[in-house]
Amino acid sequence: xxxxxxxxxxxxxxxxxxxxxxxxxxxxxxxxxxxxxxxxxxxxxxxxxxxxxxxxxxxxxxxxxxxxxxxxxxxxxxxxxxxxxxxxxxxxxxxxxxxxxxxxxxxxxxxxxxxxxxxxxxxxxxxxxxxxxxxxxxxxxxxxxxxxxxxxxxxxxxxxxxxxxxxxxxxxxxxxxxxxxxxxxxxxxxxxxxxxxxxxxxxxxxxxxxxxxxxxxxxxxxxxxxxxxxxxxx
Amino acid sequence: xxxxxxxxxxxxxxxxxxxxxxxxxxxxxxxxxxxxxxxxxxxxxxxxxxxxxxxxxxxxxxxxxxxxxxxxxxxxxxxxxxxxxxxxxxxxxxxxxxxxxxxxxxxxxxxxxxxxxxxxxxxxxxxxxxxxxxxxxxxxxxxxxxxxxxxxxxxxxxxxxxxxxxxxxxxxxxxxxxxxxxxxxxxxxxxxxxxxxxxxxxxxxxxxxxxxxxxxxxxxxxxxxxxxxxxxxxxxxxxxxxxxxxxxxxxxxxxxxxxxxxxxxxxxxxxxxxxxxxxxxxxxxxxxxxxxxxxxxxxxxxxxxxxxxxxxxxxxxxxxxxxxxxxxxxxxxxxx
Ligand SMILES: Nc1ncnc2c1ncn2[C@@H]1O[C@H](COP(=O)(O)OP(=O)(O)O)[C@@H](O)[C@H]1O
Ligand SMILES: [Mg+2]
Numbered sequence: 001x002x003x004x005x006x007x008x009x010x011x012x013x014x015x016x017x018x019x020x021x022x023x024x025x026x027x028x029x030x031x032x033x034x035x036x037x038x039x040x041x042x043x044x045x046x047x048x049x050x051x052x053x054x055x056x057x058x059x060x061x062x063x064x065x066x067x068x069x070x071x072x073x074x075x076x077x078x079x080x081x082x083x084x085x086x087x088x089x090x091x092x093x094x095x096x097x098x099x100x101x102x103x104x105x106x107x108x109x110x111x112x113x114x115x116x117x118x119x120x121x122x123x124x125x126x127x128x129x130x131x132x133x134x135x136x137x138x139x140x141x142x143x144x145x146x147x148x149x150x151x152x153x154x155x156x157x158x159x160x161x162x163x164x165x166x167x168x169x170x171x172x173x174x175x176x177x178x179x180x181x182x183x184x185x186x187x188x189x190x191x192x193x194x195x196x197x198x199x200x201x202x203x204x205x206x207x208x209x210x211x212x213x214x215x216x217x218x219x220x221x222x223x224x225x226x227x228x229x230x231x232x233x234x
Numbered sequence: 235x236x237x238x239x240x241x242x243x244x245x246x247x248x249x250x251x252x253x254x255x256x257x258x259x260x261x262x263x264x265x266x267x268x269x270x271x272x273x274x275x276x277x278x279x280x281x282x283x284x285x286x287x288x289x290x291x292x293x294x295x296x297x298x299x300x301x302x303x304x305x306x307x308x309x310x311x312x313x314x315x316x317x318x319x320x321x322x323x324x325x326x327x328x329x330x331x332x333x334x335x336x337x338x339x340x341x342x343x344x345x346x347x348x349x350x351x352x353x354x355x356x357x358x359x360x361x362x363x364x365x366x367x368x369x370x371x372x373x374x375x376x377x378x379x380x381x382x383x384x385x386x387x388x389x390x391x392x393x394x395x396x397x398x399x400x401x402x403x404x405x406x407x408x409x410x411x412x413x414x415x416x417x418x419x420x421x422x423x424x425x426x427x428x429x430x431x432x433x434x435x436x437x438x439x440x441x442x443x444x445x446x447x448x449x450x451x452x453x454x455x456x457x458x459x460x461x462x463x464x465x466x467x468x469x470x471x472x473x474x475x476x477x478x479x480x481x482x483x484x485x486x487x488x489x490x491x492x493x494x495x496x497x498x499x500x501x502x503x504x505x506x507x508x509x510x511x512x513x514x515x516x517x518x519x520x521x522x523x524x525x526x527x528x529x530x531x532x533x534x535x536x537x538x539x540x541x542x543x544x545x546x547x548x549x550x551x552x553x554x555x556x557x558x559x560x561x562x563x564x565x566x567x568x569x570x
Contacts, residue, residue: 050441073443082441090434092566093427100424101431105443147442 001064003028003186004155006049009058017056018044020210024188026155026203031177031187033218035194035231036207042190043085045207046159049188050082051075062155076105081153085160085190088144091133095124098132098143102150110150117146120176138169142176149180156180158189174200195232198222206231240525242394246383247521252513253506254402254471257409260505261464262482263489264416264498265457271433271496272453273334275347280461281483282358285476286325287462288469289362291318292373299375307377309404311470318466323458329354330454338450355480362476371474374401394521401470412463413502416456420498425452433496481546485512488549492556494563503564512548515539 002025012018018041026032034042047053049060051072059068062078070078090098099117103110118125121142127135132143141161148156158177162170170193178200181187191197198204201218206227214227221227262284269277277283294314304310337350380403383395390396420426432439432449440446465479472478489508493500518536540548556563 072441076441076443084438084441087435088438090431090438092434093430097427097431100427101439101442101444104424104428104431147438151443 033201079154081148102147256506256509262486263501284465285479288465500565
């Protein structure tokens with residue numbers, strides 16, 4: 001079984017279902033990307049995988065273990081890290097404190113991990129004593145990813161990490177995400193910049209109305225004329 | 235013209251009392267702001283919480299005095315303070331358990347919490363009256379003055395005296411220690427940081443594994459300490475009168491909001507802004523003006539902008555002005 005295996009997820013926010021049998025899997029060290037139109041339920045699917053949404057049907061397995069009934073906090077302990085689409089930093093706390101709070105559940109020495117995050121994101125190091133809320137969009141996203149890395153997760157989930165950043169910063173962030181994946185961390189990522197994201201994806205999901213429309217390798221999806229026409233603008 | 239005498243008069247009647255009053259308001263506003271930041275509601279029961287804490291201190295002080303226990307020149311109340319804090323902490327944790335916890339569980343809207351806290355206010359108010367009645371109580375003992383007006387006059391050769399009451403000095407010193415300890419806790423300890431994180435972004439705090447119930451409990455403990463200290467200092471400086479705390483709620487909230495609610499630094503600044511405005515606007519400047527101008531300028535009236543009866547109108551006016559023009563307060567707080 002894959003490292004993350006979320007199968008046939010159905011559920012919503014109390015009213016009608018938003019997810020209509022959505023399945024997501026990620027292998028170890030793999031980058032999986034979810035693309036799809038606005039309102040397709042991409043964020044909802046991420047929340048479901050992370051336990052922030054009660055599933056009516058379906059199950060989530062992490063490393064072979066059924067975690068469907070676990071709370072988000074319990075999933076953090078199991079090795080999942082999540083960077084939400086919005087409100088993903090502590091704005092009136094310094095960058096360093098953001099990282100410390102990311103490591104809140106850890107009892108061991110966190111200094112080496114902070115150093116690793118600083119190495120991965122030099123901008124985070126530079127701004128370490130500044131309040132996170134005062135940073136630019138791209139820098140905030142780096143802090144947000146850094147915060148999630150502080151628990152040393154085995155699966156890192158990112159909801160639109162490049163939303164609202166310039167193309168240069170986007171490329172930079174994607175490079176960093178590839179670096180993270182190379183250390184053996186699995187990545188599940190939602191992206192608006194579908195073309196660029198699929199280029200770095202080992203696996204791609206096209207989500208439409210809460211269900212998988214297309215699932216293939218990133219390269220194959222990019223080559224698929226149907227996907228190109230409907231979702232990648234030709 | 236007599237600048238020195240004017241300065242001494244101004245210091246004696248405005249600066250010294252306003253500094254002491256400002257410290258008391260700052261401590262009260264810190265409690266309000268912590269609750270707002272963490273539990274996200276305006277706690278109307280905060281005045282009564284201060285009253286309850288001060289009441290326990292008054293009672294324990296009486297007990298100590300009857301045992302002949304004293305701190306010499308310092309008021310015995312300082313010795314009783316920890317007991318007041320403890321009792322208030324128990325009361326607040328109990329209130330949280332039987333009242334607020336339920337409303338957190340059903341995710342009640344903030345205005346609901348405000349109304350609930352008003353109910354709690356009445357209950358606490360009744361509780362205090364049942365225990366000690368409504369009488370005025372003086373409970374400060376020890377040396378009355380650090381600087382005595384008569385001695386000051388003799389020493390300086392000025393017409394104006396400068397008096398510095400022991401309670402005023404204690405108020406400022408205790409407030410400084412308390413604020414420093416609180417800021418150290420919030421900024422340097424892991425638990426304090428987790429409180430700020432929770433206040434900043436509740437959802438992300440949960441995702442980071444911060445336990446909300448623990449944060450809430452620590453908040454009530456801090457609030458118990460702040461409220462008891464604030465109430466006791468106010469009572470030492472003036473006297474302990476249960477119903478005064480209901481009136482004190484307005485300047486305390488004004489201080490928190492003016493500074494930027496949810497922002498501890500703002501609460502301290504707000505406390506002094508309100509205190510200095512209140513004292514300055516209600517002080518009769520006749521003496522000061524007389525010293526400053528030539529003899530022929532001596533005013534007939536009191537040169538008092540507002541009668542002291544209107545002192546609460548000052549807080550109210552400042553509150554309205556801030557809410558109209560800068561709803562997030564002087565320091566960046568949360569918008570109400
Ligand atoms: N907290 C919520 N409560 C109720 N409905 C929601 C909530 N969040 C999103 N939705 C609805 O769920 C659907 C999918 O939203 P979302 O998962 O955010 O889409 P995407 O991330 O793909 O743009 C939308 O119709 C949206 O209105
Ligand atoms: Mg989304």
